[in-house]
Amino acid sequence: xxxxxxxxxxxxxxxxxxxxxxxxxxxxWRGIDVFRWLALAYAAWSTWExxxxxxxxxxxxxxxxxxxxxxxxxxxxxxxxVRAYAIELVIGCSAILATRLVDDPxxxxxxxxxxxxxxxxxxxxxxxxxxxxRGGLAAASLVAASSFVEVVEPTPNTVTNSIFGLLLxxxxxxxxxxARTSHEALAEAMRLDAARAERDRLARTVHDxxxxxxxxxxxxxxDLGGEAARLGAMAGEQERILRTLVSQTDLxxxxxxxxxxxxxxxxxxxxxxxxxxxVSPADxxxxxxxxxxxxVAAVEAALDNVRQHAGDDARAWVLLDDAGDEVxxxxxxxxxxxxxxxLQQAVAQGRLGVSxxxxxxxxxLGGTATxxxxxxxxxxxxxxIPNQRTxxxxxxxxxxxxxxxxxxxxxxxxxxxxxx
Amino acid sequence: xxxxxxxxxxxxxxxxEHIRVVVADDHPMWRDAVxxxxxxxxxEVLATADDGxxxxxxxxxxxxxxxxxxxxLPGLSGAEVCAxxxxxxxxxxxxxxxxxxxxxxxxxxVKAGALGYLVKSAGxxxxxxxxxxxxxxxxxxxxxxxxxxxxxxxxxxxxxxxxPERPIPELTDRETEILKYVATxxxxxEIAATLFLSHRxxxxxxxxxxGKLQMHNRVELVRFAMERGLDLTDPT
Numbered sequence: 001x002x003x004x005x006x007x008x009x010x011x012x013x014x015x016x017x018x019x020x021x022x023x024x025x026x027x028x029w030r031g032i033d034v035f036r037w038l039a040l041a042y043a044a045w046s047t048w049e050x051x052x053x054x055x056x057x058x059x060x061x062x063x064x065x066x067x068x069x070x071x072x073x074x075x076x077x078x079x080x081x082v083r084a085y086a087i088e089l090v091i092g093c094s095a096i097l098a099t100r101l102v103d104d105p106x107x108x109x110x111x112x113x114x115x116x117x118x119x120x121x122x123x124x125x126x127x128x129x130x131x132x133x134r135g136g137l138a139a140a141s142l143v144a145a146s147s148f149v150e151v152v153e154p155t156p157n158t159v160t161n162s163i164f165g166l167l168l169x170x171x172x173x174x175x176x177x178x179a180r181t182s183h184e185a186l187a188e189a190m191r192l193d194a195a196r197a198e199r200d201r202l203a204r205t206v207h208d209x210x211x212x213x214x215x216x217x218x219x220x221x222x223d224l225g226g227e228a229a230r231l232g233a234m235a236g237e238q239e240r241i242l243r244t245l246v247s248q249t250d251l252x253x254x255x256x257x258x259x260x261x262x263x264x265x266x267x268x269x270x271x272x273x274x275x276x277x278x279v280s281p282a283d284x285x286x287x288x289x290x291x292x293x294x295x296v297a298a299v300e301a302a303l304d305n306v307r308q309h310a311g312d313d314a315r316a317w318v319l320l321d322d323a324g325d326e327v328x329x330x331x332x333x334x335x336x337x338x339x340x341x342x343l344q345q346a347v348a349q350g351r352l353g354v355s356x357x358x359x360x361x362x363x364x365l366g367g368t369a370t371x372x373x374x375x376x377x378x379x380x381x382x383x384x385i386p387n388q389r390t391x392x393x394x395x396x397x398x399x400x401x402x403x404x405x406x407x408x409x410x411x412x413x414x415x416x417x418x419x420x
Numbered sequence: 421x422x423x424x425x426x427x428x429x430x431x432x433x434x435x436x437e438h439i440r441v442v443v444a445d446d447h448p449m450w451r452d453a454v455x456x457x458x459x460x461x462x463x464e465v466l467a468t469a470d471d472g473x474x475x476x477x478x479x480x481x482x483x484x485x486x487x488x489x490x491x492x493l494p495g496l497s498g499a500e501v502c503a504x505x506x507x508x509x510x511x512x513x514x515x516x517x518x519x520x521x522x523x524x525x526x527x528x529x530v531k532a533g534a535l536g537y538l539v540k541s542a543g544x545x546x547x548x549x550x551x552x553x554x555x556x557x558x559x560x561x562x563x564x565x566x567x568x569x570x571x572x573x574x575x576x577x578x579x580x581x582x583x584p585e586r587p588i589p590e591l592t593d594r595e596t597e598i599l600k601y602v603a604t605x606x607x608x609x610e611i612a613a614t615l616f617l618s619h620r621x622x623x624x625x626x627x628x629x630x631g632k633l634q635m636h637n638r639v640e641l642v643r644f645a646m647e648r649g650l651d652l653t654d655p656t
Contacts, residue, residue: 207492211519212447215540219453239541243519279563279603281571282523317563317605321570324578332604374614380604 024179028129028172029080032122036071039119043067046113053107060102063095063115085126089139092120093146100150111155114147124165128173132180136169206242214239240274261286264320264327267296271303271318280320285327287387291365295385298361298369299329302381306333310379326367327385335378358383439555440464442482444475444501445490445517450540454488454517454547461548472496476504479512485555489534491518491525499528506533515554517547527568533634536560558623559630566603569633570596589632598625 047060054060070091074084095116099108102115120143128136144162151158214235221232264285265278272278287295299318306316310333319330358381362369367385374380441463445451448470455465466482469475472495479487487505491498502514516529516537526537535554538547550560573591591599594615601611608622615622 204492207519212450212540215519216447216449216453218541219544236541243539243541277563277605279567280523281574282527282568283571283575315605317603319563319567319570319600319603321567321600321603322574324574330600330604332606334605374606374610 025129025176028125028176029078032125032129033075033078035125036074036119036122039117039122040064040067040071043115043117043119046117047115050112053104053112054102055104055107056102059098060115063098063102066091067095067116067119080126080130082127082130085123085130085139088126089120089123089142092116092123093142096120096143096146096150105152108151109153109155111157114150120146121165121168124169125172128169129176131173132177133170133173136171136173137166138169140165140169211239211243214242237274262289262292264292264295264329267292268299268318268320271299275315276303276306276318277316278318278320281322283322285320285322287327287385291385294361294365295327295329295383298358298383299331301358301361302331305381306331306379310335314378322387325387327387329383329385330380331383332380333378335373438464439486439552440466440482440484441486441488441551442467442469442475442479442484442512443488444469444472444478444493445488446470446493447490450490457544457548458488458551463548463551470494472501475501476508479505480508480510483510484512486551487512487514488551489514489516489529491516491529491537497528498525498534499532502529502532502534513554513557515550515560523568526565527572530565530569530630531572531633535630537562537565539564559626561602561626561630563603563605566599569629570599570603572633573599591629591632595625595629595632598622599629602626 044064047054047064051057051060070088074088096114099114099116103112124136124139124143127139131138140162143165147158147162148154218232218236218239221228221235224232264287265280268278268280303316303318306314310316314333314335316331316333319328319332321328321330359369362383362385365385367383369381369383372380372382441458443451443455443458443465445454445468451468451470455468458465466484467478469478470493472493475487475489475493476496487501489498489501493501496504498516498518505512505514514529514534516526516534517540518526518537519540530537535557536550536559538550538560542550553560573596577590597615598611601614606614608619608626611617612619612622
């Protein structure tokens with residue numbers, strides 16, 4: 001938006017507005033510039049055609065001269081600002097009112113054209129482009145008001161023209177509003193994409209250096225034992241946290257921006273810690289935001305359960321499985337090794353309360369939850385959530401993938417053209 | 421993705437001193453540490469490599485039992501190295517070792533023929549067991565990898581069976597069941613007990629799952645390699 005170049009303020013603003021504008025808006029500006037000349041020619045021709053009924057031809061020529069002067073000025077140096085178009089609107093309205101001085105009242109009441117004719121419409125459209133439907137309507141109202149003042153007794157032409165003016169200003173303004181909104185959405189999506197690409201680049205750098213070093217320190221330090229082993233464990237912990245952070249294929253933001261869906265992988269990342277592993281596919285597991293939030297709450301409840309009842313050394317896995325028409329989330333813990341009657345014991349321990357809160361959430365989503373225990377101990381909670389999304393998300397964003405692929409291929413081509 | 425799960429207990433009948441290994445890693449520190457660990461444990465380290473092309477060349481020249489391959493080598497990706505080796509009909513089995521859980525890269529490498537995947541933060545014993553398992557031709561199947569593989573089959577099914585020239589077969593219900601068990605941290609023994617199957621049967625299922633995912637067609641591998649400008653002629 002900002003223009004650093006030391007140009008005059010008006011020119012800078014103009015350029016900034018032009019640079020920022022949507023292609024439709026730019027097209028409209030060009031259209032206005034062309035229309036202004038055509039409207040001027042039409043006004044001149046209309047005046048010429050009825051020159052014998054004009055009371056003060058010299059004044060009519062003077063009015064047309066002012067219009068021509070402005071038209072030439074804004075063609076040579078287009079200024080798309082509210083101020084410039086306000087001036088044009090004032091010129092247009094004044095020219096309409098000046099018709100009162102040029103013509104006899106009788107001629108005007110008989111329905112003669114105003115001197116500027118359709119020329120003020122350019123200003124109406126200009127305001128529609130600058131200020132949306134409100135601007136278009138306001139400018140058209142001003143032009144209509146001038147016309148009514150000019151004729152004193154409204155003719156059918158005055159009414160029709162005013163209605164057309166209001167429709168034109170309103171409709172074009174509305175279209176411009178829509179174009180601007182979609183342009184902003186696109187710009188936002190591009191910004192997110194760029195942010196993701198940048199993070200991927202950082203992730204790669206971190207991966208190549210920092211992670212390797214931390215993992216190495218951890219590995220070597222555990223050989224040394226004692227104090228070094230404790231330091232190594234710290235390095236290992238940091239390595240794990242950092243790896244989770246940089247390997248996240250966080251499509252949540254982009255997904256939301258595009259479809260309003262949320263990626264369950266991103267939403268559940270926080271549950272991963274020592275002893276809890278999130279197992280997910282390479283592609284986003286998308287659910288409507290509201291549904292995804294409920295699922296996350298249910299998973300958290302299930303993991304709380306594991307923490308409280310499965311023993312301190314129990315480990316847990318959270319598996320995300322997107323089978324297309326339904327998403328299954330399985331939470332299994334390694335348990336304390338209670339081989340049988342675990343569920344009954346769970347009921348006795350009051351775990352059923354938590355289970356029913358999970359069951360309740362899933363029932364609200366139209367899904368199911370089952371709790372079972374394996375022969376070797378450990379409890380499995382399987383949640384199934386129906387997914388009404390029509391088809392899977394087709395895109396496979398893997399952030400750095402395209403960029404790297406392109407690099408590699410270019411690289412490979414430059415070296416290996418001689419392959420058989 | 422963190423691989424906190426211990427690898428399922430797998431056979432290690434081959435004595436380590438008969439297992440010949442090539443180590444490819446662009447990080448000198450890591451390359452030396454891994455090679456030293458392997459040598460200390462009685463493996464024979466034939467060569468090391470620090471980029472994708474030399475990994476392919478040295479593996480083809482020495483034909484080791486196992487290539488321990490860093491996923492992100494300069495020059496060629498892990499998947500490209502695997503494809504180049506498979507296309508050149510090298511019988512070496514590949515174990516992917518990576519510092520990050522870059523999901524798609526791991527999946528690509530496995531599809532191109534890698535037999536297993538381990539993050540670098542895995543313990544030494546786990547790593548040595550994985551090299552032994554790889555040498556024995558057994559997939560090193562961690563929960564994280566199982567989740568990726570399951571997701572890949574789901575995706576292919578939703579898209580209608582893969583590309584026309586390469587239809588990926590669907591998993592049977594039993595295979596899907598076993599895959600989900602592996603993906604929730606169960607060992608083969610535990611799965612066998614749960615499903616009333618023998619340990620061997622579970623292993624067979626796992627190998628079938630891998631077989632369905634991997635590119636076996638030489639034409640396909642060669643095209644994959646050629647598209648990336650890999651030289652498949654004899655390295656000598």
